[in-house]
Amino acid sequence: MDFSISTDDQARLQTLRRLGREEIRPAGWRADRAGAPLPVDDPFFVRMLAEGFGGTRWRPAGADAGRADVVAPNKAGSAVAQVLLAEEGAYWDRGIGVALPGPGLGEPPILSMGTPEQKERFLSPFVDPRRPIWGAFAMTEPSGGSDVANIKTRARLDGDHWVLNGAKSFSGNSSRAEWIVVFATIDPALGRAGHRAFVIERGTPGLVDFRLEKKMGLKAYESISFFLSDCRVPMANMLGGEAYYTQRSGGFKGAMNTFNAGRPAIAGMAVGIGRAALDEAAAFMQAHGLASDVRLRDRLERSRRKLKAALLMALRAAWLADQRQPNVLEASASKALAPPAAFEAASFAMEVLGAGGGRGDHLIEKLFRDVKALDIVEGTGQIQRVVMARHLVGLPN
């Protein structure tokens, strides 16, 4: 066993920390105060492009494979390093982490399901982008969030196009994206086996009614709801091609793989926000003569401990994923534990401020609003418990 951070990862955390202090947190603050996502042409995005953000993990055939690991200061080659970077990134601003240009959550399904031609087509613009561009991912629907098996968006074949109808919600960066990876079903009766993934490009007829959701926190990135209204998608845009889905439960598995890879990272993000809140609280305690208040110290100790335990569990889940070992139980456990621990940390930090927490102008107050989302995205804490219960006691569906 080894719990030390590798020298390489330490160096990357240092870089992210510098960017976090100088760029990421100020940008997140700015968006929060403005109450709106950073606009597409915000100079911040151009500066971040220069710092190495905005790229893809994918490399053209024959490219130097060694570079594939390093796609952005907040992206890693291993799931373990991804947890550490997610934690550090969220410490500075989690909303900015999503707002940053790049293929985003759409990248993993393209990498895992896409044909070589599709990878080339959709990811090559992100190899060395000249301006900030985005990719997006849309699974969640208004009718159900975590119940991804029951998505209602329909896809039916019409000549050489798929025609999609339905509604998607809470999709990050969709209205500014070059393309959106959209999951739909060819027949709800087929359940998971009926799922298909499509890459819908900007300007596709029927991709309509983008609506910017107004959020409590994480305001730096846009959360978009949109409709697919007889949206005609070329056959070539179905990820993997039809043959991919005749493999056993391929389509849905693609989506679930996305989730499994994400859970420890989301847990890491929650820990990062919690850590930021506790650091602010500790600084406030020192500045206001509260450093030796035993009640506050005990609660601070508890919050630190819960965050550390959650981080270790996320790292273990990620390590299992890196070893290609089943990690559903561990990934769900870390995702179930970290956000409530982080919320408790932020809530405690608000209390350290006393009535000052009610003013609404302290970083802690922003963290308190931001952190709640982490218990909801990528499967709520309740869904994680259902998943865990299936594993531990065979809880029937």
Add this chain to the structure above:
Amino acid sequence: MIDFSRGEDLDLVAETARRFSDEQLLPAQRDFEQQRRVPELVLQDAHDIGFDRIDWPEASGGAGMGALARVLATEHLAAGCPGATLALQPLGSVAQALLAFGGETALRTHALPLAAQPGMRAVLVFDPRGEWQGEGEMLSGTVPWLPTDRVDLLAVLSRTGLRLVTRGIVVTPVPGAGLRAAGACEVRVDRAPVDTAWSDPVAAALALAHARVQLAALIVGQMHAAADYSRKYALDRVAFGRPIAHHQALAFLIVDMHSAVDAARQLLHEAAWRLDAGQPAGEAAATALIEAVENAVFIGSNAVQILGGAGFMRDYPVEKHMRELRALGLLLGGADAARDDALPSLSPLVFLADGAQGV
């Protein structure tokens, strides 16, 4: 580089301890408790395997495998019976304290003679508030309960030093709330002569970290047993037409119990790794112990709860689990004595070694 694999050596340690626990401790735990002792044959078997000195230096007769090995062995043994596990390691964490203060010389001088004689017990007592008073070369103090029936070497650890007493130790048997397999007594010394004393705050912190990690391992092992027993029971027991584990109120409780054990275990392993890696371990060890003690109360109580009325009965092990877990958390000053060490400063939070995190 972060790596959760145990490797062959540690796997073998864990497997050996698991098998010993399943064969020799688990089936006999009620007998041990009732007789307040572990039979000589079992003690001898454990000694022959080397559970009592797995982390001692090889030159002193140990296996030199480190704190993680000791933790893994202890977790598995304690799953069978934590009281017996204490008895199987008759020098407790005194050996690690001796190594911290006086190296192998101290271990050979003070511990090896005891280890050579079956049945002898050494006990480490942590004195966080300086309640043990010394007058010159004398020491006075009392412990209302220790899980042992005899004390041949009393090691009193403060935040600044270690004092050894072998003479004038008065033990009085008490009923014992838990861990009876190891015995139960009150210990009193009244102006007893101090054989040896060290003053060294750094060594004291290290000795304390070792002791806390060991205690946390006992708790985590027993917690695992309690959570797992009640989980399996809930799958067998049918009420309202289905296994009670399939009622969500219990399913989610079982899930949270699993997570509580795992959280404590991860903190424990990280702290033990720090001891082996020579990293600062005081804060991590205190953190691991507090998490273990607090989660133990949650696990113990709910393990009984899941069994309902049956859980309250001595026919099932969970009432013992609950008492053992509560009793373990009272040792070494428990969680409260650890809280200050778990929050040594208000400087920015750094979770992992190498200072790669934090501002």
